[in-house]
Amino acid sequence: MFQRFACSRVLILLAGLLLATACTAKSGAVDPYTDGTEYVTLPAPHQRYSSEGKVEVVEVFSYGCIHCAHFAPVADALARQFPKGVEFKLVPAPFSAEWVPFARAFYAAKQLGVLDRTHLALFQAKFEQHYPINSMDELADFYARAGVDRAAFMRAATSTQTTDQMKSDLALIQKWQVDGTPTIVINGKYRVAAVHSYDEMVAVTQWLVKRELAGK
Incomplete structure (x- = not known):
């Protein structure tokens, strides 16, 4: 007993x-990553790009940025890996007069419904095939080669709608404290910061997305 x-x-x-x-x-x-190092928690109130209910991942980029060109296929693969509760968006950064035409081209391509087939192709044409693509006329030539009506592209790129959208997006980018490209912002709440490779940028992004999904 x-x-x-x-x-x-x-x-x-x-x-x-x-x-x-x-x-x-x-x-x-x-935690594998530190707030203030690999990522930064943005000041409240947090402002998303859209009001949709999904977790939002935004890449701030420019067609004039060679680093964005290198990251573009990585970002494309990342976007395809996200679960249904996550949405990936692109926002062009008109940080300089030289980058404004690229931002206008993005909005025009989006309005004309050709963004999916021209996004990576524009990076390739500019940085791999070394086409002279900088001005609005040169961008129009690129889209014309891709089968887009040149006049329609120019109208969309220079429209008041595009100008207003560019100004609105730039104000949001500044609220996110983005000062370089490519930069990833999650839910208007976190900005991926000091990383040493594109693989690490992806890993930090995926980790923050999982945190946001768990929070929901």
């Missing part, structure tokens, strides 16, 4: 010890 009680008591003590160890390990878990 005593031996049975002793064995039961030992088992209870061991179970308690294992539980305590598990709790200690859980409470001592360390």
